[in-house]
Amino acid sequence: QPGFDREDHPHRRRNLLTGRWVLVSPHRAKRPWQGEQAKAAPASGAAYEAGCYLCPTNTRTNGEANPDYPATFVFDNDFPALLTDTPDPASGSSDGDPVFAIAPARGTARVICYSPDHSRTLPQMSVAAVRALVDTWAAQSAELGERFANVQIFENKGEMMGCSSPHPHGQIWASDFVPMEVADEEREQAAWLSARGRPLLDEVAEREIAAAERVVAMNDHWLAVVPFWAAWPFEVLLIARTAAARLQDLDDAARDALAVILGQVTRAYDALFSTSFPYSMGWHQAPGGSDALAAWRLHAHFYPPLLRSASVRKFMVGFEMFAETQRDLTPETAAARLRAALAETENA
Amino acid sequence: QPGFDREDHPHRRRNLLTGRWVLVSPHRAKRPWQGEQAKAAPASGAAYEAGCYLCPTNTRTNGEANPDYPATFVFDNDFPALLTDTPDPASGSSDGDPVFAIAPARGTARVICYSPDHSRTLPQMSVAAVRALVDTWAAQSAELGERFANVQIFENKGEMMGCSSPHPHGQIWASDFVPMEVADEEREQAAWLSARGRPLLDEVAEREIAAAERVVAMNDHWLAVVPFWAAWPFEVLLIARTAAARLQDLDDAARDALAVILGQVTRAYDALFSTSFPYSMGWHQAPGGSDALAAWRLHAHFYPPLLRSASVRKFMVGFEMFAETQRDLTPETAAARLRAALAETENA
Ligand SMILES: O=P(O)(O)O[C@H]1O[C@H](CO)[C@@H](O)[C@H](O)[C@H]1O
Ligand SMILES: O=P(O)(O)O[C@H]1O[C@H](CO)[C@@H](O)[C@H](O)[C@H]1O
Numbered sequence: 146q147p148g149f150d151r152e153d154h155p156h157r158r159r160n161l162l163t164g165r166w167v168l169v170s171p172h173r174a175k176r177p178w179q180g181e182q183a184k185a186a187p188a189s190g191a192a193y194e195a196g197c198y199l200c201p202t203n204t205r206t207n208g209e210a211n212p213d214y215p216a217t218f219v220f221d222n223d224f225p226a227l228l229t230d231t232p233d234p235a236s237g238s239s240d241g242d243p244v245f246a247i248a249p250a251r252g253t254a255r256v257i258c259y260s261p262d263h264s265r266t267l268p269q270m271s272v273a274a275v276r277a278l279v280d281t282w283a284a285q286s287a288e289l290g291e292r293f294a295n296v297q298i299f300e301n302k303g304e305m306m307g308c309s310s311p312h313p314h315g316q317i318w319a320s321d322f323v324p325m326e327v328a329d330e331e332r333e334q335a336a337w338l339s340a341r342g343r344p345l346l347d348e349v350a351e352r353e354i355a356a357a358e359r360v361v362a363m364n365d366h367w368l369a370v371v372p373f374w375a376a377w378p379f380e381v382l383l384i385a386r387t388a389a390a391r392l393q394d395l396d397d398a399a400r401d402a403l404a405v406i407l408g409q410v411t412r413a414y415d416a417l418f419s420t421s422f423p424y425s426m427g428w429h430q431a432p433g434g435s436d437a438l439a440a441w442r443l444h445a446h447f448y449p450p451l452l453r454s455a456s457v458r459k460f461m462v463g464f465e466m467f468a469e470t471q472r473d474l475t476p477e478t479a480a481a482r483l484r485a486a487l488a489e490t491e492n493a
Numbered sequence: 494q495p496g497f498d499r500e501d502h503p504h505r506r507r508n509l510l511t512g513r514w515v516l517v518s519p520h521r522a523k524r525p526w527q528g529e530q531a532k533a534a535p536a537s538g539a540a541y542e543a544g545c546y547l548c549p550t551n552t553r554t555n556g557e558a559n560p561d562y563p564a565t566f567v568f569d570n571d572f573p574a575l576l577t578d579t580p581d582p583a584s585g586s587s588d589g590d591p592v593f594a595i596a597p598a599r600g601t602a603r604v605i606c607y608s609p610d611h612s613r614t615l616p617q618m619s620v621a622a623v624r625a626l627v628d629t630w631a632a633q634s635a636e637l638g639e640r641f642a643n644v645q646i647f648e649n650k651g652e653m654m655g656c657s658s659p660h661p662h663g664q665i666w667a668s669d670f671v672p673m674e675v676a677d678e679e680r681e682q683a684a685w686l687s688a689r690g691r692p693l694l695d696e697v698a699e700r701e702i703a704a705a706e707r708v709v710a711m712n713d714h715w716l717a718v719v720p721f722w723a724a725w726p727f728e729v730l731l732i733a734r735t736a737a738a739r740l741q742d743l744d745d746a747a748r749d750a751l752a753v754i755l756g757q758v759t760r761a762y763d764a765l766f767s768t769s770f771p772y773s774m775g776w777h778q779a780p781g782g783s784d785a786l787a788a789w790r791l792h793a794h795f796y797p798p799l800l801r802s803a804s805v806r807k808f809m810v811g812f813e814m815f816a817e818t819q820r821d822l823t824p825e826t827a828a829a830r831l832r833a834a835l836a837e838t839e840n841a
Contacts, residue, residue, distance in 0.1 A: 154582075158593075246507035247506055248507070301808070306808065373592075464574070466775065467775030
C-alpha cells in the first residue's frame, strides 16, 4: 500500500495561532481555469501625481492640504470606521439581549503614507526609507497603545485588495476592544505557554528553521516562512526572533533587520509573477492590557490573493466560507517558489 | 447627552451561530471610492452554448459527454478537492507532532447543473425547476450523508465569486471530517439548547419575525432575513421554520415553499443593482454523527460581495483579515433595500 504523500494527497493542517484547521488539496493546482482573469495592475510612473490625495502638498477630500513631507506622513483617516466619542449602545434598545447582542466600539483610524514617492511601493523603497516606516509603526503603536486596547497596523496593497489609492500607504485602526483575531491568537499563545513553558512562536520559529523547507528569508532578528498552516497560496508569516511582544519593543538592530527582510519578502513577491504583487499585510502584537505578555511574540502576516499568475487569484468562497479554508498547493511548494524568486532578484 | 444611534454610531454585534463579533461602522458608507470598479457581468443570452462543458450533450475536459438531461444533472467533479482513497497522514512524518499538526481528509466532490438552460440563473428559473433542484439537494444530502460526516452544498455565482463556468450550477463537497464552520455552528447551537431549552435558530426566527425590520421575505416554512449580525453588506440567512436538521427532513410543502422563497431572495438581489447578483450560497445542516441533532435547524447563508453598485464590492481585507469582520451599512438598512427591490420585482 503506497504511503501518504503531502504533495499529492489532501489533508488538513492546524493553524496554531488561531486553533483552526485548513484543508490542503495539492492536486487541485492542476485544474484548468475558465473564470475571472484580473487585468494586471498598471505600472505607476511618476513620483508625484497632482490628482493623488496622499502626495505631498495636495489637498485631501476634506479640504486639508498635506505637508511637503520628506519621509513617512501620518494623518487621521477622513472616513474612519471607528470614532472616539460614540455613545454606549447600553443606551440603545438591545441592552442585555442575548439574541441581539451588541457591544460598544470606540477607536480611531489613521493613514500612514510610506514615503512622498507616489511610484515607489515597499519593495522599491530604500532600506533607510523602510527603516523610517518601521520607526513610524513603533511610535504609533506606542502612542496609540497608551489610549486603546488594540493597535491594528496593516496595509492593503493593490486594487485587488480593495486599496482605494495607489500611493503606497498603510492604515492603523486602534480600538477600545480586542478584536476577534487578536483575541484568538492571545488565547492560543497563552494556552501554549502554560502547556509547554515556551512562547508558541519561539518554538514554531525554531522548528521552521530546523525544517528549512518553508523558510523564505531570515536574519538574526527575523524569520519569514510560508507557515505550515498557510491559508493563502503564498502567505508569509514574519516572526520576531527576539523577545518582543510589540513593535515599540524592537531595538535598533531589530529595526534595521526588519527593514531588510521586508524588502526581501516583498521583492520575492513582485518577482514571482512579474507584477506589483497585491496583498494585505498586518501586524499582530500584544493588546494593551494583555495578561499574557510573556506568551506573545510580535509577528506580521502577509495574505496575498494571487495563485497562478498576475491575473489568476485564489477565491476564498463557497466551501471556504461555509466549511473550511482550502488551499491548492502546499506551503512547501510555495516557499520553494518564493526562495527561487528571491534569488532571482538578488542576482539581478 | 445624545443617545446611541445604530444608524450613526460604530458598534459590535455578536454572530450567535459562530460566536464571533462583527464591527458595524454605518457612517463609513459615506466615503468616496477611488479603487477597483469591477465590470458588470455580461448578460448571457443563449440557452445552449457549444463551448460550455456543463450544457447537455457537450463533452467535458475529461472526455466524458454530458447526457441530454431535462432538469438537474449531477456528476463527479473532474477536479475534486477531496478524494475517497487518500492514505492516512499517520504514515507521513508529522504524526503526533504538536507544532506541525496534520490530520486526514477524505471525501468526494460533485457538481449540480441547475437546469439544461445555460442562460437561466436561479432567480430566472420556474418554481417547478427550482423545486427539482431542492429535491436533488435533498437526495444528494441523504445519499452522501450515509457515507460522509459532512455534506457541504453550495453555489458560487458570478465571476466575482470565483465561479469558473457561467452555466448555472452548484457544488457538493462531502467530507469524512466536520469542517471548522460547521463545528463552530454545532458548538454554539448545542450550547444554546442546553442553556435555554430551545434551538437557537428557533428563537432567532421568532425574534426576527417580531422585530420585522430585518425580514426580507417569509412564508409558513421559511424566513429570509438579513441577520442582526450580518457580515456581508446584503447577507441573507434563510431559516427553516419547521424542525428540520437536514435537507432530506423537508416534506413536500416545505420544499415547495423553499422553491418560492429562493426565487424571491435571488430576484430581490438581481433587482437591487440591476445586475445578475453575485454571491456564495451554502447550506448548513447537522453532520452525520451529530449528537446535537435537536439543537440543529437547517439553514442557508447567502454571502454576496456587492456593496454600492453592480461594480463596487465590499473587500474583506486588512482589518477584516487581521482583526475583525467589519461592515459599512446596517443590516436594517440592507433589509429595507432588499424588501424594496423585492416589491419592485413583484409589481413588475
Ligand atoms: O471549484 P471551482 O468552481 O473551480 O472553484 C471555486 O470554488 C471552490 C470551492 O468554493 C474554491 O475553492 C475556488 O477557490 C473557487 O474558484
Ligand atoms: O479604508 P479603505 O482603504 O478605503 O478600505 C479598505 O480597507 C478597509 C480596512 O481593511 C476595508 O474595510 C475596506 O473594505 C477596504 O476597501
